[in-house]
Amino acid sequence: MLRNRLFLKSSLVAGVAFVVVATGPLAAAESPAGAPAKLVEVAGSPFPRVVLTEQAAKRLSIQTEALREETAKRWMMMNAQVEIASGEPSVNAITETASIAPAGESGQARQSLIKVPVDAASQMLIAVVDDEDDEDETGDHDEFAEIFGVANPADEDKDGLVVVLLTGQGRSGKYYTARPVAVKDRDDGRFFEFLEASSGVKPGDHAFVAMKAPESGSMAKIVPYSSVVYDEHGDSWLYSNPEPLVFVRQKVAVERVLGDIAVLSDGPARGTPVVSVGAVELMGVELKFGGH
Incomplete structure (x- = not known):
């Protein structure tokens, strides 16, 4: 059964435990004979390959899976505010409206205007991804509903329409549809008007x-959140597994994390094997043996 996954883009990654070094039961770097791990320099890369013995990989419980x-x-989720209430005359003439409104509905539509300020900080990007690996037979799990208290609006596929959630007293969880409009002599925001009664x-x-x-429908890179590790600077990394017992650290950009899934805005190619269990331990091995 498909499962909706929700990701919000922001400048912060909430609930992250930053990892600097993780120690393990491995031999010291200065003891190469029989050492369970070694580092091999890679031409053109600042990061070496971490090569483990088979026994060391088992002791660290290393597991991998393919990036998909x-x-x-x-x-786009945007903070907004109602400017013109239902039943009041508009104080700003509407000079242009989208052509998507049903015939005969324009009189009803101009009941209220919703203003979205010109403020990039008020915007969050929502990506809803169908998780084909989810075998939960109890029904779809909607994280959007958990956060906002209403059903996910992502099934609304009419281009140009927006969904408005009024959050005032007594209206939590009530969605309305709206359309974009242009307002004369106003450049302080984006404006929308209701397409249904909004008493x-x-x-x-x-x-x-x-x-x-605009980027709706693009592909999203998905890895287990357990694949992602953070250094002392807050940079995010994962370990790819290009060949058996060989692991390479790669920098990634995490768009957002919810639950046990991470969406990457930048990362390895689809199908790349990445470490899903043991990434923290691998970073510890790399830093310890590399003398960082």
Whole structure:
């Protein structure tokens, strides 16, 4: 059964334990004879290959799996605010509207305007990915609903439409559809108008606007969160496994983590074997044997 995975893009990765060195029951670097690990320099790379003996790999419980890619529906979630309440005349003439509104509905649509400020910091990127590996037979698990208290809007495929969640008292969990509009002499934000009745809406009401992102439908790189390790600078890494018992550290960019899955905005190619269990221990081996 497919399972929706939700990822929000931000400048911070929440709940991360930063790892500097992990020690293990391995011989010291100055004892090469019979050592369970060795480092091999790679031409053009600042990072050596970590080569383990078969026994060392077993002791560290190293496990790997292939990096995969899935199509991601991506939405921009933006903080917004109601500017013109239901039933009030517009103080700014609407000079242009999208052509997607159903015929005869324009009078109803202009009940309220929702303003999204020109503020990149207020935007979050949502990527909803179908997890084909999920064998949960109890039903789809919707992390979007857990966070926002409502069903995931990502099945809304009408280009140009947005989904508005009013968050004022008594309206939590209520979605409305809206469309983008241009407002005369206003360049301080993006504006949307409701396409359905929105009784009780007041100026100043807060809202979230979910709008399909231009990159919706692009591929997302997915690895287990256990594959990702962080150094003392906060940089994120994983270990690829190009051949048996050989491991190479690679820098990755983590878009967001939820649960046991990490989405990468930059990382190895699809199908690359990556360490899913034992990555922290491998970093410890590399730093210890490399004298860092």
